[in-house]
Amino acid sequence: MRARVYLLRSNGRRVRADLRKPIAGYLQLQTKVTGSVSTTALHLHERDPQGSRTDELVSPLYEPVLVALGTDALLMRGFESVNGAAFVQEWRCVFDRH
Incomplete structure (x- = not known):
């Protein structure tokens, strides 16, 4: 699904709204199973x-x-890995209407 994603945090800390830049791409949810x-x-x-x-x-x-x-966006929260450390991250995903 095509979307513009705004990263709301950097190393776990909130990014000011005026500094957030959209990153356009395709969202894909994947589940990997290793053993159990x-x-x-x-x-x-x-x-x-x-x-x-x-x-x-x-x-x-x-x-x-x-x-x-929302009607054309959603907010996702999870974790990102940066240099072996895990941080809370939030993505605001705005969907293209095409």
């Missing part, structure tokens, strides 16, 4: 129009939870 452990992550990808290759635009949002739902 499953991990869910929300990814923001850039699509390659020539094929199926995708590049991640930001670090995945692990164990995402829907916090708020």
